[in-house]
Amino acid sequence: MEEYNAINLDGKEYIIIKEIPYNNVIYTYLVEDVNNQEFCIRKVIKENDKDVLVRLDNENEFNMALNLYNQMKNS
Amino acid sequence: MEEYTSDKTFEELEDMFSVDKYSENRLNNAKKESIGSSDDKVSYSKHKVDKTKYMKAFIMGGLSIAVATIALSSVIKLGKKIKEDMFLQNYSSIVSVNTHRTSNNEGYWYDIDAIANQLLQEEDISLALYGVYNKIGYNQGNKNLQMASLLNSMKFFAEYNNQEVKTYSSFDDFLITNGFVDKEGNPSTRKYEEAMDNYVTKVMNGEKLEDPYFSKQNDLGSRKV
Numbered sequence: 001m002e003e004y005n006a007i008n009l010d011g012k013e014y015i016i017i018k019e020i021p022y023n024n025v026i027y028t029y030l031v032e033d034v035n036n037q038e039f040c041i042r043k044v045i046k047e048n049d050k051d052v053l054v055r056l057d058n059e060n061e062f063n064m065a066l067n068l069y070n071q072m073k074n075s
Numbered sequence: 076m077e078e079y080t081s082d083k084t085f086e087e088l089e090d091m092f093s094v095d096k097y098s099e100n101r102l103n104n105a106k107k108e109s110i111g112s113s114d115d116k117v118s119y120s121k122h123k124v125d126k127t128k129y130m131k132a133f134i135m136g137g138l139s140i141a142v143a144t145i146a147l148s149s150v151i152k153l154g155k156k157i158k159e160d161m162f163l164q165n166y167s168s169i170v171s172v173n174t175h176r177t178s179n180n181e182g183y184w185y186d187i188d189a190i191a192n193q194l195l196q197e198e199d200i201s202l203a204l205y206g207v208y209n210k211i212g213y214n215q216g217n218k219n220l221q222m223a224s225l226l227n228s229m230k231f232f233a234e235y236n237n238q239e240v241k242t243y244s245s246f247d248d249f250l251i252t253n254g255f256v257d258k259e260g261n262p263s264t265r266k267y268e269e270a271m272d273n274y275v276t277k278v279m280n281g282e283k284l285e286d287p288y289f290s291k292q293n294d295l296g297s298r299k300v
Contacts, residue, residue, distance in 0.1 A: 003123040016121065028119075040108035044119050051119035055111035062109050 166206020191228035222246035
């Protein structure tokens with residue numbers, strides 16, 4: 001059986017499309033399961049040796065993460 | 076649509092992140108969903124889901140993704156910066172492999188002499204030094220201190236080995252000698268970064284250039300790249 005990696009966020013299930021390590025964090029690209037028009041980006045940081053998913057700091061970081069995805073996809 | 080067996084759908088889903096292929100609304104929603112307080116955190120615990128179930132759901136939800144080209148000049152500039160970072164990554168890794176934990180395990184220290192020796196073996200020391208500059212130090216002040224030690228160490232080893240390269244006694248000496256100064260004549264890292272970004276772009280475009288700041292052939296001071 002083929003499977004996706006997924007996580008639960010705010011009571012919704014998101015498929016993990018890609019994870020890209022950059023500048024000491026891992027940017028995680030998520031698409032909501034049913035309403036596939038919606039996507040979001042979070043980052044994984046280490047906190048007490050555990051992986052924690054947090055929101056991005058600002059629009060600059062969002063644009064940077066989006067570009068990072070595009071660069072990786074096209075490279 | 077009952078069955079879907081191709082992987083194409085997943086690729087199309089990946090396209091949802093493509094800079095050129097989303098509507099302004101989707102972009103704004105994505106921003107809203109992505110940006111926020113760092114206190115809003117959840118444990119990153121993944122689970123597996125059946126791919127076929129979601130293939131069907133994605134198809135049912137419709138993949139007629141609105142296409143809109145959004146002129147995001149800042150995004151394009153950031154894209155250039157990311158490309159440059161990746162290009163310089165080999166040189167930045169000189170710092171990574173020479174970064175060590177302190178004995179009490181609470182901090183880090185750089186093996187400056189090892190970094191200096193490795194830099195002196197590079198074909199284009201200016202380029203390698205910029206990769207190191209991008210990586211070293213935990214803030215600009217610390218970066219400048221580390222660079223000062225590094226250039227001093229490079230001078231020592233180059234002279235010790237009678238290596239035919241230009242040397243500098245400190246980072247300030249490097250900046251001033253090469254004309255990276257502000258209106259008052261003070262050393263300017265911003266000017267250095269601008270010049271090196273320009274240089275990196277040329278190298279990335281395949282131009283063959285002489286090492287601008289370390290080659291004896293370029294012993295002209297204040298040389299612009």
